[in-house]
Amino acid sequence: MSVLVNKNSKIIVQGFTGSEGTFHAGQMxxxxxxxxxxxxxxxxxxxxxxxxxxxxxxxAVDKVGADTTIIFVPPAFxxxxxxxxxxxGIKVIITITEGIPVADMIVAxxxxxxxxxxxxxxxxxGVITPEEAKVGIMPGFVFKKGKVGIVSxxxxxxxxxxxxxxxxxxxxxxxxxxxxxxxxxTTTKEAVELLINDPETEAVVMIGEIGGQLEADAxxxxxxxxxxxxxxxxxxxxxxxxxxTMGHAGAIVGGSDDTAQAKKKIMxxxxxxxxxxxxxxxxxxxxxxx
Amino acid sequence: xxxxxxQGKEILSSFGVRIQRGIVAQNAHEAVAAAKQLTQExxxxxxxxxxxxxxxGRGKGGGVKLAKNLKEVEAIAGQIIGMNLVTPxxxxxxxxxxxxxxxxxxxxxxPSETSEFxxxxxxxxxxxxxxxxxxxxxxxxxxxxxxxTPHLIFTEEIDPSVGLMPFQAxxxxxxxxxxxxxxxxxxKFVSSLYTAYVKSDSSLxxxxxxxxxxxxxxxxxxxxxxxxxxxxxxxxxxxxxxxLREENPIEVExxxxxLNYVDLDGNVGCMVNGAGLAMATMDLIKQAGGEPANFxxxxxxxxxxxxxxxxxxxxxxxxxxAILINIFGGIVRCDRVAQGVIDAYKNMxxxxxxxxxxxxxxxxDIAKExxxxxxxxxxxxxxxxxxxxxVQAVLA
Numbered sequence: 001m002s003v004l005v006n007k008n009s010k011i012i013v014q015g016f017t018g019s020e021g022t023f024h025a026g027q028m029x030x031x032x033x034x035x036x037x038x039x040x041x042x043x044x045x046x047x048x049x050x051x052x053x054x055x056x057x058x059x060a061v062d063k064v065g066a067d068t069t070i071i072f073v074p075p076a077f078x079x080x081x082x083x084x085x086x087x088x089g090i091k092v093i094i095t096i097t098e099g100i101p102v103a104d105m106i107v108a109x110x111x112x113x114x115x116x117x118x119x120x121x122x123x124x125x126g127v128i129t130p131e132e133a134k135v136g137i138m139p140g141f142v143f144k145k146g147k148v149g150i151v152s153x154x155x156x157x158x159x160x161x162x163x164x165x166x167x168x169x170x171x172x173x174x175x176x177x178x179x180x181x182x183x184x185x186t187t188t189k190e191a192v193e194l195l196i197n198d199p200e201t202e203a204v205v206m207i208g209e210i211g212g213q214l215e216a217d218a219x220x221x222x223x224x225x226x227x228x229x230x231x232x233x234x235x236x237x238x239x240x241x242x243x244x245t246m247g248h249a250g251a252i253v254g255g256s257d258d259t260a261q262a263k264k265k266i267m268x269x270x271x272x273x274x275x276x277x278x279x280x281x282x283x284x285x286x287x288x289x290x
Numbered sequence: 291x292x293x294x295x296x297q298g299k300e301i302l303s304s305f306g307v308r309i310q311r312g313i314v315a316q317n318a319h320e321a322v323a324a325a326k327q328l329t330q331e332x333x334x335x336x337x338x339x340x341x342x343x344x345x346x347g348r349g350k351g352g353g354v355k356l357a358k359n360l361k362e363v364e365a366i367a368g369q370i371i372g373m374n375l376v377t378p379x380x381x382x383x384x385x386x387x388x389x390x391x392x393x394x395x396x397x398x399x400x401p402s403e404t405s406e407f408x409x410x411x412x413x414x415x416x417x418x419x420x421x422x423x424x425x426x427x428x429x430x431x432x433x434x435x436x437x438x439t440p441h442l443i444f445t446e447e448i449d450p451s452v453g454l455m456p457f458q459a460x461x462x463x464x465x466x467x468x469x470x471x472x473x474x475x476x477x478k479f480v481s482s483l484y485t486a487y488v489k490s491d492s493s494l495x496x497x498x499x500x501x502x503x504x505x506x507x508x509x510x511x512x513x514x515x516x517x518x519x520x521x522x523x524x525x526x527x528x529x530x531x532x533x534l535r536e537e538n539p540i541e542v543e544x545x546x547x548x549l550n551y552v553d554l555d556g557n558v559g560c561m562v563n564g565a566g567l568a569m570a571t572m573d574l575i576k577q578a579g580g581e582p583a584n585f586x587x588x589x590x591x592x593x594x595x596x597x598x599x600x601x602x603x604x605x606x607x608x609x610x611x612a613i614l615i616n617i618f619g620g621i622v623r624c625d626r627v628a629q630g631v632i633d634a635y636k637n638m639x640x641x642x643x644x645x646x647x648x649x650x651x652x653x654x655d656i657a658k659e660x661x662x663x664x665x666x667x668x669x670x671x672x673x674x675x676x677x678x679x680x681v682q683a684v685l686a
Contacts, residue, residue: 027621075520101521102413103491109418110450139620139651154566156618160674163618163650180565183418209566212415236569239554239576240585247550247565247587249520250415255433260573277577278570279674 002129002174003149003194003201004092004120005068009133012060012090013038014081015072017048024072024096024137025049031134036064057088068092070126070135079104082119086112093185094135095121102249105183112185119185123248125155125177136177146171148285149195151188152207153180153214153248157236157278161205164282170289173201180209180248189218196227203230203289205281206272210237210259211252216266223270230288233272234281235260291517294342296391297531298495298515305486308479308509310501312393314342321367322360324392334394339366343385344536346514347377347431353387356395363392388535396511400504406511407466407502408432409480411487411495414447421447422454422484426466428499454484472506479508490528491521540606547599549586556581558681559604559613559643561597563588563622571616574674578682583610588617593626598634601641612644612684614677619651628657632664644669644684648677 005011011028015021016038026049029035037052037060044055054060057069069090073081078097085093093112100122112119120127126136130145142159144166152158158177165172176191178184188208195201208215215235222231238260240246242253253259264274275284293301299309311332313324325337341353348354353375357363367390376384397404406428414421425443427435436443444465446458456477463476479500487495496514503509517528534542544551550565554572558580562568565587572582584607588600597615604613617627631647648671649657661670669684671677 076523099520101491101524102493102518103488103521106413106418106420106450137621142620142651152566154564156562156564156620157566157570159618159620159651160567160570164674182413182415207566209569234570236566236573239556239572239582240569241552241554244552246552246569246585251565251569276573277675277678278567278574279678 002132003198004118004127004174004176005129005133005135007034007132009034009068009092009135010036010064010066011068011070011133011135012036012057012064012066013070013072014057014085015074016040016053017043018072021072022049027140028134031140033133033135036060036066057084057090061088061090066090068135069094071095071097073097075099075101078122079108082108083111086115086117089116091117093117093119094124094126095119095179095185096124096126096137098123100181102182105181109183109185120176121179121181121184123181124179124184125158127174127176128172129174130172138175138177142166143175144171147173147200147202148205149173149198149201149203150175150205150207151191151195152177153209153250154207154236157207160278161207161234161281165205165285168282168286170285173198180250182212182250187217188214189221192218192222192231196222196225196229201229203232203285205285206231206233207281208233208235208263209248209251210235210240210246211250211254212258215263216257219267219270219272222272231272232281232284232288233264233267233274234278235263235267235274236278291519291522291528291532292344292536293515293517293531294344294533295340295513296342298513299510301490301515302483302486302510302513305489306482307486308507309513310393310396310509310511312340312391314389314391315367316389317371318364318368321390321392322364325357325360325363328392328394332394336395337363338393338395339363339370340391340393341370341375341387342389342391343375343387344533345375345377345379345385347379348375351375351377351380351384353377367392385536396501396503396509398504402504402506404504405502406499408435409483409497409500411484411492413493417447419447419450420487421445422462422480424462424466428501432498448484453488454481456481468502470506472502472508475506475508490515491518491525492516493518540603544586544603547603549588549596549600549603551603552585553607554582554584555609556583557609557611558685559583559607559610561586561588561600561604561613561615563617567616567618571614574678575614575681578678578685580612580681580685583607594630594633594637597627597630598637601634601638605641610643612646612681614681615645615647616677617649619649619654619657623652624649624657625653625660628660631668632660632666635666635668646671646677646680646684648672648674650674
């Protein structure tokens with residue numbers, strides 16, 4: 001088992017024919033991901049990367065049974081693309097786009113909350129279940145199959161963590177990039193919960209950063225769940241000054257409770273194996289699994 | 291994007307929010323003319339001179355003063371413009387004041403007592419909705435209120451499908467202890483304030499204080515407004531409100547060449563791809579005994595031109611004693627990044643600080659070989675810890 005995406009996922013690409021969409025869809029197909037088509041309004045009926053192009057998500061759902069989408073649509077139109085996917089009955093909506101206005105995401109997250117779907121991102125690297133499906137922009141070769149789940153707000157730091165885990169002779173069940181924006185669909189807690197409940201996942205790596213309460217919420221949930229599956233945690237940004245946005249729109253220290261130090265303290269008190277050095281994530285995972 | 295008080299107030303006013311009126315002035319001469327005009331327009335006899343810088347606590351630093359006649363306006367404006375204003379929110383050196391707002395006096399005597407409130411509009415990240423946060427304790431530092439008297443802070447969360455409802459505006463006015471005309475004025479104030487927040491695509495409004503005047507008007511005496519940068523494309527008229535003098539010059543320059551850079555106080559510069567890895571790299575520098583001199587995300591395409599641009603930005607900071615480049619090459623191959631580093635280094639002639647390059651991912655071994663055989667004073671590393679050890683060694 002794995003979570004969110006697997007070899008049976010029927011994946012479409014929104015923003016399929018754009019340069020980002022084309023490049024990453026190509027990489028996904030090359031990885032062996034089951035891409036069943038794409039959506040670019042006005043280009044329906046064409047074929048792109050040997051896959052059908054549809055005008056609407058609904059059409060892709062009706063004609064090729066799409067259940068998962070990855071969105072590369074530019075920021076100004078991305079929230080609309082998310083809502084279109086939710087309306088069409090897509091179950092997993094993975095949004096890569098960075099720079100969506102907050103006001104648009106307030107509307108989109110409100111719109112989808114009663115729909116039967118799960119949003120991942122925006123501003124995230126996507127989701128990968130090694131040897132089955134790469135629905136994202138991550139370098140696939142880093143992620144070898146195994147029994148460690150990864151949840152992270154960041155792209156390259158996820159690759160770093162996966163690489164360290166793999167170098168310990170271990171592998172990944174599913175890696176979920178949840179995104180670095182102030183409003184994201186799937187929270188740290190929800191992603192950790194998915195992995196804790198996945199029978200194949202034996203340990204979880206949870207990578208967070210300064211800003212917001214997501215890691216604290218996840219830590220409290222983990223403690224209350226009573227789960228015996230070990231969780232290894234890291235929080236980036238211990239050296240970041242308060243009040244400054246560090247790259248990710250959501251990575252900003254607002255008060256005393258969303259600093260790296262405060263989050264790590266809560267995580268430790270909830271039984272999470274927190275490492276202070278980002279170079280020790282892999283080692284710690286190997287240690288807790290021994 | 292942060293705005294000056296006078297710019298924020300202009301936006302509020304354009305959506306019908308009552309504000310303390312004022313005119314901005316660049317020098318003492320303009321200040322006097324502004325004061326005369328304001329007296330004509332508003333009837334105010336006294337004037338408040340307010341330094342326009344992007345920092346809170348201006349009053350504490352001597353950046354807000356009352357002038358009782360035109361002579362005082364001239365003297366005070368002359369004294370504030372050009373000063374380095376030090377407030378609890380600035381560095382020790384303070385911020386240079388380039389302009390002042392000449393504002394009407396709104397604390398005039400009248401039938402009732404004046405009172406001050408606090409009000410802000412912002413995103414509740416936990417629920418993904420906007421909220422209005424308000425307090426009876428106006429004119430004070432809200433963090434202090436939150437710490438000492440948290441029960442005096444109220445919030446009203448807004449359902450995005452219907453917007454701010456009239457009963458919510460009434461609840462706010464009730465909770466602030468208002469009645470009669472002031473009550474009505476407050477409900478109007480709150481609803482136009484929220485409209486302004488949404489329509490201007492702001493990510494923060496902080497109005498401290500909101501004043502109830504002695505004749506029961508409700509107005510914004512100060513305004514801290516932050517516009518969502520990602521939404522600026524639909525507000526072309528706001529783009530020129532950016533005051534580059536308020537921003538760190540190196541950060542402005544970095545932004546122009548498309549680099550995401552934040553200037554810090556440390557001695558080890560860093561160049562990283564990805565925001566999360568960049569923060570983690572800063573943390574690693576600290577653990578290796580250094581202090582990060584910056585945050586710098588070079589993004590996905592770390593070619594020679596970008597690496598060179600990043601080198602130039604980092605080296606503008608004279609405190610930099612070493613540079614750590616940490617790139618996880620996924621889609622971008624490490625050997626290409628390595629070649630970019632070598633080319634950039636050669637283009638720049640000599641770089642007088644030690645450089646440690648850690649390239650991990652696709653073709654990391656070839657990249658290391660390229661760096662090692664380049665003959666340049668650059669040390670290479672593959673593992674994260676190895677890079678940290680090398681930073682420690684060059685700092686020792």
